[in-house]
Amino acid sequence: MLEPPATTRAWHLVARPVGEPSPQDFALRETPLAPLGDGRLLVRNAYFSVDPYMRGRMGDTPGYAYFPPYALDEPLAGHAVGEVVASTAEGFTPGDHVLHFAGWREHAVVPAAEATRVDPEAAPLTAYLSVLGMTGLSAYAALFHVASFRKGDTVFVSGAAGAVGSQAGQMARLKGATRVIGSAGSDEKVRLLVEELGFDAAFNYRTAPVAEQLAQAAPDGIDLYVDTVGGDHLEAAIHAMNEHGRIALCGAIAQYNDVEAPPGPRNLAQAIGKRLTLRGMIVTDFQDLLPRFTEEVTPWVRSGELTWRETHADGIDSAVRAFLGLFRGDNVGKTLVRL
Amino acid sequence: MLEPPATTRAWHLVARPVGEPSPQDFALRETPLAPLGDGRLLVRNAYFSVDPYMRGRMGDTPGYAYFPPYALDEPLAGHAVGEVVASTAEGFTPGDHVLHFAGWREHAVVPAAEATRVDPEAAPLTAYLSVLGMTGLSAYAALFHVASFRKGDTVFVSGAAGAVGSQAGQMARLKGATRVIGSAGSDEKVRLLVEELGFDAAFNYRTAPVAEQLAQAAPDGIDLYVDTVGGDHLEAAIHAMNEHGRIALCGAIAQYNDVEAPPGPRNLAQAIGKRLTLRGMIVTDFQDLLPRFTEEVTPWVRSGELTWRETHADGIDSAVRAFLGLFRGDNVGKTLVRL
Numbered sequence: 309m310l311e312p313p314a315t316t317r318a319w320h321l322v323a324r325p326v327g328e329p330s331p332q333d334f335a336l337r338e339t340p341l342a343p344l345g346d347g348r349l350l351v352r353n354a355y356f357s358v359d360p361y362m363r364g365r366m367g368d369t370p371g372y373a374y375f376p377p378y379a380l381d382e383p384l385a386g387h388a389v390g391e392v393v394a395s396t397a398e399g400f401t402p403g404d405h406v407l408h409f410a411g412w413r414e415h416a417v418v419p420a421a422e423a424t425r426v427d428p429e430a431a432p433l434t435a436y437l438s439v440l441g442m443t444g445l446s447a448y449a450a451l452f453h454v455a456s457f458r459k460g461d462t463v464f465v466s467g468a469a470g471a472v473g474s475q476a477g478q479m480a481r482l483k484g485a486t487r488v489i490g491s492a493g494s495d496e497k498v499r500l501l502v503e504e505l506g507f508d509a510a511f512n513y514r515t516a517p518v519a520e521q522l523a524q525a526a527p528d529g530i531d532l533y534v535d536t537v538g539g540d541h542l543e544a545a546i547h548a549m550n551e552h553g554r555i556a557l558c559g560a561i562a563q564y565n566d567v568e569a570p571p572g573p574r575n576l577a578q579a580i581g582k583r584l585t586l587r588g589m590i591v592t593d594f595q596d597l598l599p600r601f602t603e604e605v606t607p608w609v610r611s612g613e614l615t616w617r618e619t620h621a622d623g624i625d626s627a628v629r630a631f632l633g634l635f636r637g638d639n640v641g642k643t644l645v646r647l
Numbered sequence: 648m649l650e651p652p653a654t655t656r657a658w659h660l661v662a663r664p665v666g667e668p669s670p671q672d673f674a675l676r677e678t679p680l681a682p683l684g685d686g687r688l689l690v691r692n693a694y695f696s697v698d699p700y701m702r703g704r705m706g707d708t709p710g711y712a713y714f715p716p717y718a719l720d721e722p723l724a725g726h727a728v729g730e731v732v733a734s735t736a737e738g739f740t741p742g743d744h745v746l747h748f749a750g751w752r753e754h755a756v757v758p759a760a761e762a763t764r765v766d767p768e769a770a771p772l773t774a775y776l777s778v779l780g781m782t783g784l785s786a787y788a789a790l791f792h793v794a795s796f797r798k799g800d801t802v803f804v805s806g807a808a809g810a811v812g813s814q815a816g817q818m819a820r821l822k823g824a825t826r827v828i829g830s831a832g833s834d835e836k837v838r839l840l841v842e843e844l845g846f847d848a849a850f851n852y853r854t855a856p857v858a859e860q861l862a863q864a865a866p867d868g869i870d871l872y873v874d875t876v877g878g879d880h881l882e883a884a885i886h887a888m889n890e891h892g893r894i895a896l897c898g899a900i901a902q903y904n905d906v907e908a909p910p911g912p913r914n915l916a917q918a919i920g921k922r923l924t925l926r927g928m929i930v931t932d933f934q935d936l937l938p939r940f941t942e943e944v945t946p947w948v949r950s951g952e953l954t955w956r957e958t959h960a961d962g963i964d965s966a967v968r969a970f971l972g973l974f975r976g977d978n979v980g981k982t983l984v985r986l
Contacts, residue, residue, distance in 0.1 A: 572911025579927035588918035
């Protein structure tokens with residue numbers, strides 16, 4: 309075994325962004341690694357994920373922060389997969405691959421209790437950060453638990469070319485949706501949705517009002533909406549909802565950088581007459597679904613019925629750029645930093 | 648038996664109100680009564696109710712109309728109780744009292760199948776339009792079904808001196824709420840809530856921002872909100888909500904007369920991180936709860952643990968005035984027109 313490194317490069321939050329984060333809010337710093345101690349793993353990260361929800365942890369806007377805010381001048385955190393290079397924990401040996409939460413850095417020392425072994429033979433390593441990980445579980449929980457999907461539903465997904473949206477749309481199709489509609493931010497993404505991911509209809513929300521395009525795509529209304537965007541999309545979805553429709557509130561990327569409180573859906577009172585249910589969710593509440601999720605989704609992944617896209621950024625230097633790109637819609641599917 | 652009248656006085660909608668309804672939108676007209684035919688009852692109405700939801704049926708604002716719009720130049724409709732004066736239906740005889748839907752008029756001919764016998768010995772006749780009727784059932788369904796009340800909840804009710812609100816607050820207390828908070832539109836109503844209806848705290852929403860007053864009244868946040876108002880109240884409630892809080896969207900009286908789409912709650916994205924559920928309801932979906940509701944609520948009414956207030960307007964001429972008063976908060980409890 310090589311001598312373990314004493315330090316690693318890690319992205320730190322150095323200022324709380326106000327509005328859109330800028331590169332100056334972050335710093336890549338050489339940071340001491342914790343001593344290995346007992347029951348710990350030294351992991352060389354192979355990939356880590358950058359996600360919209362992290363914006364909430366960078367600021368202190370109440371309600372957007374699903375977890376405690378990131379500490380200033382400390383390494384950022386998030387999901388990562390990597391290879392164990394040293395272990396003082398029973399059951400783990402160098403060469404093992406693990407999923408853990410010490411992302412945004414090259415090497416990490418993590419308690420074995422906070423690491424999950426993953427099998428790179430069963431699926432590509434990145435799948436554990438995307439289709440088979442929290443991303444896939446988010447889509448699964450949103451559809452089948454939060455929004456009580458029913459066979460025959462017409463389903464609308466916003467941010468449908470994004471990490472969670474692309475999974476939600478495909479899962480709805482696989483479970484018997486009558487019609488699956490997606491919105492995305494470019495014509496190229498719209499083509500991807502319809503031609504490769506099996507959406508029945510899709511539209512580019514930048515080219516015309518969402519409400520108009522949704523009405524055209526869903527002439528008989530929608531029954532279920534997976535909201536990753538908020539804003540205009542939510543208002544349009546409420547308008548298009550059929551009676552007893554259900555909305556999973558999974559994210560509001562359109563609003564995460566707002567400094568002023570953004571307008572709410574002006575038509576929320578329609579929820580009364582239409583008997584709509586809107587329910588917020590965060591995926592960490594649904595860990596107990598993981599076994600059932602894995603059992604149901606893995607065969608779809610193996611058979612190719614459920615596909616996924618990843619946008620890779622190369623090298624730790626690119627991480628902040630990749631994160632900022634999420635808010636411009638630069639990504640397709642899950643955004644990962646490859647080390 | 649007296650010769651049945653050939654006509655009756657009935658309020659007609661003669662113009663669809665835009666914004667706040669005005670007396671000119673209504674006309675009291677002498678109207679032919681339908682022939683008695685078979686299986687019908689001629690009823691002399693004793694009381695009929697005027698309700699905020701009726702505003703939705705007068706216009707064509709989508710989403711506020713829970714039922715089809717009222718036809719122009721036809722009698723308005725709504726709940727009424729009265730005495731049978733002639734019957735061609737088996738099982739009904741003159742002198743019986745019935746609850747039916749042909750309100751806004753003095754006499755009505757109604758199919759017996761659409762009438763429910765009520766017992767004026769068991770409870771005052773008006774109770775079947777309020778505490779033991781759709782009003783009480785609305786509060787019951789909102790709390791215990793739509794918003795999944797749990798013992799120990801801190802409950803906030805808007806329009807708490809109103810028909811539904813006053814019932815919801817008391818029922819929450821009777822079922823073990825930790826704290827019940829109400830908002831109302833006058834200091835006198837606030838006193839009623841605290842001193843007579845057993846609310847733990849109440850405030851006058853006209854004297855200071857709702858969010859501030861709610862934060863003071865609920866320093867540990869709220870778990871359940873029964874919304875009969877919409878607007879500022881809903882936004883303040885979302886802000887005050889604890890994690891996994893539940894909101895029953897029962898009405899939006901603050902907005903029913905809006906011509907422009909009203910602002911939505913600007914903080915709805917808090918529903919994600921807090922995992923809130925917002926659910927719209929209309930009481931007609933909960934008819935199957937009626938037996939259980941009656942069984943549970945009647946003893947509370949008999950024992951005096953659950954009280955109710957009514958605002959009576961005298962004579963059919965006063966009906967439109969009473970209806971318009973709902974939007975100014977003139978009423979306490981259920982507003983009924985006494986004939």
